[in-house]
Amino acid sequence: TSAGGWREIGRFALQYAPVALFGWVWLALAAFRGSRFALWGSGAVVLILVLWAASVRYTNGGLFYSLRVTSPALALGAIAAGVALASTTWSRRSLSLLAPALVALLVIATLPPTLALPKNHARTPWRAWPAFTPHADPLDNSADPTVALFKRLLATVPRERVGIVLADSPGFQRRLAPLGLDVVPLWSPQADFLFDASLPPAEVARRWRDSGITHVIHTKWQANLDFFTVHSRLARPPLGQRMLGETALTAVFAITLAE
Numbered sequence: 316t317s318a319g320g321w322r323e324i325g326r327f328a329l330q331y332a333p334v335a336l337f338g339w340v341w342l343a344l345a346a347f348r349g350s351r352f353a354l355w356g357s358g359a360v361v362l363i364l365v366l367w368a369a370s371v372r373y374t375n376g377g378l379f380y381s382l383r384v385t386s387p388a389l390a391l392g393a394i395a396a397g398v399a400l401a402s403t404t405w406s407r408r409s410l411s412l413l414a415p416a417l418v419a420l421l422v423i424a425t426l427p428p429t430l431a432l433p434k435n436h437a438r439t440p441w442r443a444w445p446a447f448t449p450h451a452d453p454l455d456n457s458a459d460p461t462v463a464l465f466k467r468l469l470a471t472v473p474r475e476r477v478g479i480v481l482a483d484s485p486g487f488q489r490r491l492a493p494l495g496l497d498v499v500p501l502w503s504p505q506a507d508f509l510f511d512a513s514l515p516p517a518e519v520a521r522r523w524r525d526s527g528i529t530h531v532i533h534t535k536w537q538a539n540l541d542f543f544t545v546h547s548r549l550a551r552p553p554l555g556q557r558m559l560g561e562t563a564l565t566a567v568f569a570i571t572l573a574e
Contacts, residue, residue: 323378330428330436334421335392341399342392356391363388377538379433396421460562461532462490468530468559468567469494478529481506483539484565487532499528509548520553520572531556533566 328336339360345353367384374381400414427436430446441447469477480491480498488498499505508514508522531549533539543549549556549570556568 320378327379327382331425332389332392333424334396335389337417337421338392338395338397338399339388342395353395356395360388360391363391374538459490461487461565461567462494464560464562464567465491465494465496476529478527479505480530480532481509481528481570482532482534483543484532484534509554510546511548512546514548516553519548523554523570523572529570530559531568531570533568535564535566 339357342353342357342360346357363385367381367388370384371378371381400417427441430436431439431441431444434444436444465477465480477496480487480496481501481503482488482498483501485500491498501510505526506528508519508526514522533543548554549568553573555571555573557571559567559569561567
């Protein structure tokens with residue numbers, strides 16, 4: 316990870332997970348003092364973070380999206396923070412309000428980033444935060460250029476020639492559902508043959524016919540494009556791709572078979 320990547324990780328942790336960070340620190344200190352509970356908790360957190368670090372290079376959604384793998388570690392940290400605040404003896408009167416003050420501070424610190432997700436609250440006016448803007452009708456795809464491509468396709472070719480659509484980005488299942496189209500993600504068992512380099516061409520062709528997949532949506536993210544270039548059988552015999560159209564963010568292809 317580059318220095319810029321580590322800075323982003325630090326920013327994400329401070330903005331979105333200060334409670335978990337507090338809990339991790341408490342777990343580490345308690346483990347150092349010999350607490351078996353804290354030792355197991357610290358080990359679990361470290362293991363989860365190691366698994367996350369190993370998964371980053373395989374995550375198409377980028378660094379922020381990859382952090383979903385750390386969810387168990389964040390949950391453990393939040394639990395540990397609660398245990399720390401509940402179990403600490405605040406004997407002196409001057410410290411009696413320290414625990415609720417810390418809780419209030421953590422809530423105040425995490426509220427703006429949460430309300431602004433997925434935008435950066437520091438760079439976005441609060442009136443433009445998703446929490447304060449009207450939600451669009453989730454079934455209204457009239458302004459979606461990728462959906463418009465498929466509407467034009469369905470208007471020009473017989474419906475039976477448009478089968479299952481393979482997409483490398485989440486959300487297309489919902490977006491194309493009003494058109495009566497089924498969408499499967501890259502990790503669907505229906506598409507595993509497209510990424511199996513050991514299969515002979517004849518078997519790839521047979522599985523493609525059986526899968527019902529006729530079209531593919533490529534999102535114009537470099538990580539996605541690199542993944543397809545290196546691992547996919549779509550652009551290698553016996554399969555091929557014919558572009559039907561593109562938008563600023565996507566490209567739609569028909570899958571072809573070399574006879």
